Amino acid sequence: MPADPPLPNDEQPPKKMLDYDFRTGSRMSIFALVLAGVLVAGFFYVNAERHYKTNKLAATTREEMSRPPPVDVVLAKSSPLTHRLVLPGETAAWHDSKIYARVNGYVKKWLVDIGDPVSEGQVLALIETPELDAQLQAARAKLSAAEAEVNVKQAKDDFAKSTYERWRSSPQGVVSDQERESKKAAAIAAESELVAAKAQVTLDKADVDRLTSLTEFKQVKAPFGGTIVERDIDLGDLVTAGSGSGTSALFRVVQSRPMRVFVDVPQSAADRLLTDAPEADIAVGGDASRHYEGKVSRTSRAIDPRSRTLRVEIDIANAASRLVPGLYVEAKFSLKNAIGVQVPAAALSFRPAPQVAVVDNKNVVEFRDVKIGVDDGNVVQIESGLKEGERVALNLSSQIVSGMTIEAHDLDTSPRNDKES
Known part of the structure; x- marks a missing residue:
């Protein structure tokens, strides 16, 4: 198949x-x-x-x-006998002057520049015054004319007086009374004209003297010995007399020996400066090598309502001329302290009055009202309400109240009794 x-x-x-x-x-x-x-x-x-x-x-x-909350604790210490007060200040010249032109004209020449030392009466600049010269010449010519007019009026006065004397002594009946009175009036008029002419001479002479004195200001001179710190002119400058808002100074001259130091002292320390007038140590720009000794020479004796400070002036010899105006400096004062204790500023709280938190042996806090003395920013002096050796808490939070237990961290266990700071 x-x-x-x-x-x-x-x-x-x-x-x-x-x-x-x-x-x-x-x-x-x-x-x-x-x-x-x-x-x-x-x-x-x-x-x-x-x-x-x-x-x-x-x-x-x-x-x-x-x-318990952890809290730093320190000991209240006794206040030193003195404390150092450091304040900013500014140097100022003993004399400080701006020199203005006293006549109108053009600057012909200036003879000094900034930084040049000058003596009192030294010529600083020359001013050309063509208008003033023309005015003086015209005033002298006017004075000469007025003096010549006096001579003419004097001759007229002499003639009028002699004529009146002749007419007055003439016998009765020779001249009329009317003519005699007329001669008398002419003599009085001549005398008055002479007085007016002499007065005009006095006025013209005063005008000549005024213009002559103004010509002395063609030479700008130093009012005192010092240093040129400003020059505000050059050759050919048009200058105007006066010191208004539309004019500028030609020079500024300062005298720095001695030197002033201006310091604004807080109201809290003003009373001690007014009563003690302490010495001051002036330091310039933190340079340890530049220290100058001075003393409070004068104060404004009034508190500025805007800044609540007292203006204090300290004088320094400045023999070496190392101090110049306008420097920022630090002024250090040694002031006496009131008897009391001192604590760090961090120990203060305001609830709302000034208080400190005192810590007992069981570390329980108790707020206590105190009276503040001197406050230098880091350390505060307590005049009342606190004793030496008591423990006070620092930097407490608002959640801690009286009766609360804390975990105390002692920062300083050795009380100190300074006598001077």
Whole structure:
């Protein structure tokens, strides 16, 4: 019998791979179960770890909250007999003058420049004054004319007086009374004209003297010995007499020996400066080698209502002329202290009055009202309300109240009794 024809590909019987597919599926299932177990175990482990840390943090927080708050504590110490007060100041010249022109004209020549030392009366500049010269010449001519007029009036007065004398001495009946009175009036008029002419001469002479004195200001002179610090003119500049808003100074001269130092003292220290007039140590720009001794020479004796400060003036000899006007300096004063104790400024609190927190032997806080004395920013003197050796707390928070127990950290256990700072 002939062989059967082959079947199509899609009708071919499947190959025997059932054993292989079964083994692969089993492996995949086992892997999925293991992975799921690992994920579940990890989930429970993470939750357990988180729960443990949360409970530990809560326990630590409860423990910290149950403990007394830590606070730094220091001892109140006796105030020194004196304390150092350091304030900013500014140097100023003993004399400081701006020199203006006294006449109108043009700058012919200037003879000194900035930085040049000058002596009193030294010529600083020359000014040409053509208008003033013409006025002086006209005034002198007018004076000459007035003096000539006096001579004419003098001759008329002499003639009128002699004529009146002749008519007055004439016998009765020779001249009439009317003519005699007329000659008398003419003599009086001539005398009056002479007086007026002499008065005019006096006026013209005064005008000449005024203009002559003004010509002396053609030379600009130094009013005192010092140093030229400004020169605001040059050759040919038009200058105007006076010191109004429309005019500028020709020179500025300062005298720096001795030197003034101006310091604004706070109201809290003003009383001691007014009564003690202490000496002052002046330091320039932090340079340890530039220190000058001075003394409070004068004060304004009034508190500035805007800044609540007292203007104090210190005089320094400045023999070597190392100090110049306008320097920033530090003035150091040694002031007497009132009897009391001192604590760091961090020990003060205001609730709302000034208070300090006193800590007893059992670390219990007690807020106590105090009276503040001198405050230099870092250390505050307490005049009343606190005793030497008592423990005071620093930097207390607003949550701490009287009667609360704290954990004291003593920063200084050795009381100090300074006599001078």
